[in-house]
Amino acid sequence: DLGYMTSEKAYRIVLAGDAAVGKSSFLLRLCKNEFKLNSSATLGVDFQMKTLIVDGEPVLLQLWDTAGQERFRSIAKSYFRRADGVLLLYDVTCEKSFLNVRDWVDMIEQDVSREDIPIMLVGNKCDLRPEAGNCVPTSYGEKLAMTYNTLFCETSAKDGSNILEAVLHLARQVTKYA
Numbered sequence: 292d293l294g295y296m297t298s299e300k301a302y303r304i305v306l307a308g309d310a311a312v313g314k315s316s317f318l319l320r321l322c323k324n325e326f327k328l329n330s331s332a333t334l335g336v337d338f339q340m341k342t343l344i345v346d347g348e349p350v351l352l353q354l355w356d357t358a359g360q361e362r363f364r365s366i367a368k369s370y371f372r373r374a375d376g377v378l379l380l381y382d383v384t385c386e387k388s389f390l391n392v393r394d395w396v397d398m399i400e401q402d403v404s405r406e407d408i409p410i411m412l413v414g415n416k417c418d419l420r421p422e423a424g425n426c427v428p429t430s431y432g433e434k435l436a437m438t439y440n441t442l443f444c445e446t447s448a449k450d451g452s453n454i455l456e457a458v459l460h461l462a463r464q465v466t467k468y469a
């Protein structure tokens with residue numbers, strides 16, 4: 292990504308959410324257009340660069356994965372302190388990951404006021420909805436997003452649906468706020 296080589300300002304986007312909700316897969320789909328069914332490990336790097344065209348202008352994003360550090364909250368917190376925006380993921384097939392969204396928002400708010408940092412709430416793995424029995428209904432995600440005054444969408448890192456759209460919407464907010 293040539294944008295990375297320039298001194299252009301990069302906006303820092305942090306991916307948050309429980310382990311296994313699909314953060315690494317989300318980044319892999321966004322940046323490499325790939326998907327791995329058993330992506331056990333991380334991408335092996337702290338962040339990925341991605342240039343998007345937002346309203347006709349190139350916007351350089353530095354996307355940080357908190358991979359493997361979900362349990363080391365003090366480390367995760369230091370990511371939020373310097374973030375321009377957050378992609379907060381849960382897994383629509385895992386109710387616990389949805390219930391934990393509140394903890395993640397609380398943690399983000401300990402360091403930054405929510406008005407200063409746009410958040411996109413993302414219900415990932417929506418491709419599994421037809422086959423998985425007990426999924427978090429879309430309306431629950433919408434309601435939670437309204438409570439927190441955040442953006443919301445459902446995505447699939449597997450089939451790619453809404454991945455780019457989610458990041459574009461967030462990038463639009465982030466550039467507006469910055």
Ligand code: GDP
Pocket residue numbers: 309310311312313314315316317327328329330331332358359415416417418419446447448449450
């Ligand atoms: P992370 O721990 O949040 O980074 O989660 P991973 O990206 O490692 O994903 C955990 C598991 O869920 C992996 O086996 C992925 O292949 C799978 N996964 C991630 N996103 C999706 C998705 O959108 N659909 C489906 N069906 N599986 C997914």
